[in-house]
Amino acid sequence: MQELTNNALMLKVKSGDLDKLGLLYERHKKRLFGFFYNMNSNASLSEDLVQNVFVRILKYKHTFTGEGSFSAWMFRTARNVNYDYYRKNKITFNQSEVSTVEYKLEDGDSIEKGMDKKDEISVLNRAMQILPPEKREVLVLSKFKEMKFSEIGEILGCSEGAAKVKAHRALKDLRTIFLQLETR
Secondary structure (H helix, E strand, O other), X not given: OOOOOHHHHHHHHHOOOOOHHHHHHHHHHHHHHHHHHHHHOOHHHHXXXXXXXXXXXXXXXXXXXXXXXXXXXXXXXXXXXXXXXXXXXXXXXOOOOOHHHHHHHHOOOOOOOOOOHHHHHHHHHHHHHHOOHHHHXXXXXXXXXXXXXXXXXXXXXOOXXXXXXXXXXXHHHHHHHHHHHHOO
C-alpha cells in the first residue's frame, strides 16, 4: 500500500478514522519534541506538550481543511499549546541554555569561522536567552526545524514575505546581541 501523505491521513482522522492519528503521532513526535525543547529546554515538559498537541488535534480535527500543509497546521497548534501552557501557569518563557544548537555549528555553519566552537556555542546560547520568545520561535522554526517560509507564514498567521522579514529581523537581532556579548 502506498504511504499516505500527512494531509490525507489528517483528512481520514477528520472523517472519523481515528487510528490514523497514531500514524501522524509517530511521524511527527520527534519534530514537535524538538520544537518544544528548543523553546523551553525541559524534556519532561516538552513530552507533555507534544501529547497536548495531539489531544488538541483530535479535539479540533474539524478545523483542518487540507488546503495548507499538515505540518504548518500542526505547528500552529503546537505554538498555541505552548503559549497556553505559559499563560495558564503564569510563567514567562524559559530562556535557558540552547544546547541543541551545537549540531548546526558542527556542520560548518559557524558565525565566525576563526572562533573556537565551544566559545561560540556558549555566546550563542546566551544570545538566544536574551532574544524575545517570538523572535526565538521564528528562528527555531526556520533554522532548527528547517521549515519553509510559506509554512512558517501559515503557522504565524502571516504571509510568506512577512515570515521572511520576521526571520531576517530575528537573525539581525540575534547577531547584534551575539556581537555585544562577544566583545564583553
